[in-house]
Amino acid sequence: MTINTDGLSAQQIAQAVTDGKLSALDATEAALARIAKHDSVLNSFTDVTADRARAKARAVDAAIAAGQKVGPLAGVPFAVKNLFDVKGLSTRAGSKINRDLAPSPRDATLIERMEAQGAVLVGALNMGEYAYDFTGENVHDGPSRNPHDTTRMTGGSSGGSGSAVGGGLVPIALGSDTNGSIRVPSSFCGIFGLKPTYGRLSRARSFPFVASFDHLGPFARNVGDLARAYDAMQGPDADDAACTTRPVEPITPLLVEGIDGLRVAVAGGYFQRNVFPEAVEAVARVAKALNATKTVEIPEAARARAAAYVITTTEGASLHLDRLRKRPNDFDPAVRDRLIAGAMVPAPLVDRAQKFRRWYRAKVLELFRSVDVIIAPATPCIAPKLGQVNFVLDGVELPVRANIGIHTQPISFIGLPVVAVPIPLVPMPIGVQIIAAPWREDIALRVAHALERAGVATAPLPRGL
Amino acid sequence: MAADHLDGYIDAVSKALALPVEEAWRPAVRANLEVSLRLARLVDEFPLPDETEPASVYTA
Numbered sequence: 001m002t003i004n005t006d007g008l009s010a011q012q013i014a015q016a017v018t019d020g021k022l023s024a025l026d027a028t029e030a031a032l033a034r035i036a037k038h039d040s041v042l043n044s045f046t047d048v049t050a051d052r053a054r055a056k057a058r059a060v061d062a063a064i065a066a067g068q069k070v071g072p073l074a075g076v077p078f079a080v081k082n083l084f085d086v087k088g089l090s091t092r093a094g095s096k097i098n099r100d101l102a103p104s105p106r107d108a109t110l111i112e113r114m115e116a117q118g119a120v121l122v123g124a125l126n127m128g129e130y131a132y133d134f135t136g137e138n139v140h141d142g143p144s145r146n147p148h149d150t151t152r153m154t155g156g157s158s159g160g161s162g163s164a165v166g167g168g169l170v171p172i173a174l175g176s177d178t179n180g181s182i183r184v185p186s187s188f189c190g191i192f193g194l195k196p197t198y199g200r201l202s203r204a205r206s207f208p209f210v211a212s213f214d215h216l217g218p219f220a221r222n223v224g225d226l227a228r229a230y231d232a233m234q235g236p237d238a239d240d241a242a243c244t245t246r247p248v249e250p251i252t253p254l255l256v257e258g259i260d261g262l263r264v265a266v267a268g269g270y271f272q273r274n275v276f277p278e279a280v281e282a283v284a285r286v287a288k289a290l291n292a293t294k295t296v297e298i299p300e301a302a303r304a305r306a307a308a309y310v311i312t313t314t315e316g317a318s319l320h321l322d323r324l325r326k327r328p329n330d331f332d333p334a335v336r337d338r339l340i341a342g343a344m345v346p347a348p349l350v351d352r353a354q355k356f357r358r359w360y361r362a363k364v365l366e367l368f369r370s371v372d373v374i375i376a377p378a379t380p381c382i383a384p385k386l387g388q389v390n391f392v393l394d395g396v397e398l399p400v401r402a403n404i405g406i407h408t409q410p411i412s413f414i415g416l417p418v419v420a421v422p423i424p425l426v427p428m429p430i431g432v433q434i435i436a437a438p439w440r441e442d443i444a445l446r447v448a449h450a451l452e453r454a455g456v457a458t459a460p461l462p463r464g465l
Numbered sequence: 466m467a468a469d470h471l472d473g474y475i476d477a478v479s480k481a482l483a484l485p486v487e488e489a490w491r492p493a494v495r496a497n498l499e500v501s502l503r504l505a506r507l508v509d510e511f512p513l514p515d516e517t518e519p520a521s522v523y524t525a
Contacts, residue, residue: 212521303511306504313501321484328485337490341497344478349505354519356508361520402500414520 005030007461010076010171010225014118017060017075024060024075028053028120031077034169035122038465044144044154044163046082047089047124053077056120071117072228072252078172081158082124083131084108084216085205093207094127094157096140096330097323108205109240110174110216110233117232122170125160129332131176131209132316132339133157134184134404135384139332143386146189148428148462152383155188155404157181158219162189165219168461172220172229176206178213179308180378180408186219186420187431188383191459192226192448193219197244197438198415201230204239210315211242212354213308213412221459223449226419227252230441251442255449262443264292267376267435270301271407274393278430279377282423286375286432289456290447296371299363304410307353307360313342314350361414368437373447377407378420378431407433417441419448421457432457471495 003022005013016022032050039045063070080086083093085104092098111121126144128136136159137143144159146152147167154162158175162185165173175182177195186193194217201216208214218229234248266287272280286292298304317324317339324343328336367374380403381391390397411418416438420431434451436444451457475494479486486494 300511303507306507310501310505310508313497321482325484328487328490333490333493337493338497340484340486340490340494341501343482343484344475344494344498345501345505349502349509351519352513353505353508354521355513355517356511357520358518359513 002026006034007168008171009222010073010220010228013076013171014072014074018064018070020064022075024057024120025054027075028057028077028122031122031170038167038169041150042145042147042163042167042169043142044125044160044167044169045079045123046092046126046141046160049086049121049123053120053122056115060118060120071232073114073232074118076119076172077122077170078114078119078174079123079125079164079170080111080121080174081127081161081176083127083176083207084111084124084174086111086121086124089124091207093131094129094138097327098207104205106205109202109237113233113235114229119172119232125164125173127160128157129335130320131157131178131181132335134180134401136162136185137386146383147465148190149383151385152428153188153386155184155379155383158185161185161219162191165189165221166191166462168465171225172218174216174218177215177217177412178210179312179412180405182217182219183378183408183418183420183431183433184404186422187378190422190424190429191219191221192223192422193217193420194226194230194441194445195412195418196230196441197417199242199244200441201233202237202240202243204237208319210312212311212315215412223255223445223452224252227255227445246439249442251445254442255446257446259290259447259450262372262447263370264290264373264375264447265294265296265371266292267298267374268295269297271298271376274380274403274406275377276381276393278382278425279380282425282430282432283375283377285423285456286421286451289451289454290375292375294371296367296374298367298374298410300360301410303356304360304413305406307356308409308413310345310350310353313338314345317342357413364414365437372436372443374435376433376435378433379404380406382428382430411435417444419444421448421451422459423456424458424460471498
């Protein structure tokens with residue numbers, strides 16, 4: 001008898017595969033069938049690697065048949081944002097230009113580590129061009145669509161990752177987060193996302209955007225799966241200059257430790273301005289569940305967001321300078337015009353931003369002497385409509401694109417670990433950031449797990465999926 | 466830098482960097498540059514000690 005894997009967690013799939021109740025090949029075929037059935041609407045995948053996936057799944061099944069040990073992700077289908085190198089594919093990074101690159105000779109480190117634990121890569125996912133995006137829209141591949149309402153944005157830039165996991169096509173996806181690109185799609189698509197500490201997970205063989213801020217991390221529909229994926233991917237990597245040499249610190253066994261004794265505070269000031277009622281409600285629910293009565297002021301958060309913006313636009317411009325010269329008409333015009341402007345920001349202002357970053361880091365780390373966790377909105381709003389340009393907040397018309405990431409940017413600016421947890425408001429979910437001190441992903445994940453157990457943070461499958 | 470001075474600045478940097486800016490793109494480039502400079506000014510006006518190290522990652 002074949003088990004129906006629709007809606008199963010990665011842990012449930014891996015357990016069934018390991019116990020011989022489900023073959024990895026059947027789990028893979030089921031994921032491929034879900035993609036075939038639903039992705040014409042969701043548009044989350046740009047590449048489906050069916051042959052490779054079947055070969056990997058057969059290898060997992062053969063290992064089990066031979067009595068060999070398989071990893072905790074045995075037979076678990078997963079997919080990656082298309083800025084990860086996938087052997088045999090050109091790493092398009094959401095662009096038209098990169099399609100002319102030679103096929104990658106080797107997988108990204110994180111794909112290798114996921115597959116070493118038995119996971120099965122089934123494809124590459126849609127994203128905003130060169131990750132310079134908060135919407136999930138893409139002029140070349142079309143927008144990824146929100147599984148809760150396909151007329152709405154997924155958020156970006158890891159839009160396909162949000163859509164594929166939120167829509168239940170795969171239980172785990174990987175994405176990148178430079179200024180919010182894991183946390184924003186998590187919020188809009190109603191799923192869990194982990195942006196680890198800067199330097200925690202290797203970025204080797206992924207297409208960069210802003211070296212100072214680029215992070216990679218997982219998405220899932222429950223905290224246990226998020227932790228398992230994260231644990232599978234930890235470890236030093238000489239191929240990423242920023243990757244830590246800290247030893248692997250497995251989190252999964254720690255989730256059950258609970259949150260007794262943890263000091264939780266709500267981010268005040270900047271993080272309570274420019275938010276829609278849904279974001280206020282979501283933070284209030286989390287604060288109540290965690291008995292967080294204290295408010296902390298993250299100092300100069302608006303300036304931190306400004307500095308993140310300046311460093312992003314200039315490092316991004318530096319990365320793409322030659323492409324801007326040679327193939328300007330092959331960019332999304334909106335991305336091109338932002339990058340050209342970024343190339344024109346005077347160098348002393350960028351240096352000032354990096355110096356401010358040092359100052360701000362010290363001030364925020366001081367806060368973590370008196371609190372263990374800070375909670376803040378992940379996005380100021382629920383998912384806007386596709387193509388929406390402005391929204392009205394407190395009577396003021398504001399541009400959507402520029403404001404989606406206002407609450408994520410001051411956090412990734414200094415590389416703090418964050419779990420975005422989904423609060424299932426009706427009709428659309430919205431996320432809350434669970435922010436911890438550097439290298440304390442364990443704390444953020446334990447808090448997320450407690451919220452999940454309390455029923456406050458959940459990622460139910462949308463109707464029809 | 467005042468917004469009305471930006472066109473000349475854009476022309477100069479465009480030449481210096483050999484970076485094409487077609488006339489049709491100019492309004493969007495200028496608008497983006499205005500935003501970048503406005504936000505950079507917010508950082509610039511914040512007083513920092515001379516000894517402050519930039520946060521760029523480098524280990525010898």
